[in-house]
Amino acid sequence: MTAYTTNPPALVVVAHGSRDPRALSTVRQLLDGVRALRPGLPVHLGHIEIDAPLLPDTLAALDARGTGAAVLVPLLLGRGHHVMRDIPEAAAGARLRTRVAAPLGPHPLLADTLHARLTEAGWRTPADGTARRATGVVLAAAGSRAPESRADTHRTARLLAERLGVPVVPAYASAAAPTVPDALRALAARGRTRVAVASCFTAPGRFATQCAAAAPWIASAPLGTHEAMARLLVHRYDEALSLPVPAAAEPVPA
Structure with missing residues (x-):
């Protein structure tokens, strides 16, 4: 845990909006988990679109309160x-003053x-080679045209x-290939018919529901309020503060 003197920079969690x-x-609820992990740290929320508060409004409000950095x-x-x-x-x-931390993924x-979410949904690592050769996972993500995201x-x-000890194939709900159904068909063509869908979404929504519905076996819940997600937000905050000040608020390298 980082040791602070007074007035630590605010942690602004930037959500997409839905x-x-x-x-x-x-x-x-996830922000409450962050506050429980780091009492005394100012934790705020800003959205990119749709939901209030929008990120510019959050930053303006922090400035109006005299918050020096975020x-x-x-x-x-x-x-x-x-x-x-x-x-x-x-x-x-x-x-x-602002710093932009790295996104949550990739990270252990x-x-x-x-x-953990797959295990909650019923995942068990196959015990023998025959079962393992028939098992796979599709990692269902939102998708982006940016090659860095893929x-x-x-x-x-x-x-x-x-x-997991089995192949995990990335697939996307939009903007990139393969789609989740395409990835499932590709695994089936390789003899992997016992396939789980791992939901790589931060919260419930249309994409998460759509991808889970395609699962031929089990589908995990979105990442949501799992304790490791709160720990990862705090880790990215600490990581951003530990690095030299980036130019023009560039995102910290993952």
Whole structure:
């Protein structure tokens, strides 16, 4: 844990925003988990779109209160457009001093959460070689046109595969290929007919529901309020503060 003197920079969790009310409820519970891990740390929420408060409004409110600095931690799982452009631009336009942390993925704590959610859904590592050769996992993510985002999802899939001992194939709900149904068909063509879908989504919503519905066996719940997610947010905050001040509020390398 980082030792603070007085007035630590505020931690601003930057969520995407969703029309599904379960998403906002989940994010608020996750922030409560962060506050429990780090009492005394000011923790705030800002959204990229749809939900209030929007990120610029959160930053303006912090400035109006006399908050000197903030670390923006994306509640996002890879380096898509929001992480590479939208969040740094909002940070650069703020009056208070800002740093932008790396997104949550890839990271071992994210893989731990995915593993835990699969286990809750009924996952058990196959006990023998025959069962293992018939088993696989599709890592279902939102998708992005940014190659950096796809690279991050592939790295997360590799981290999860190391824990599960079976192939983990990345797939996407939008903007990238393969889709979840395509990945399932590809695994079936290789004889892997016992396939789980690991939901790589921070909260319930349309994409998470759509991907889970395609699962031929089990599908895990979104990452949500798992304790490791709160730990990962705090880790990204501490990590951002430990590095030299980045130029123009650029995101900290993952």
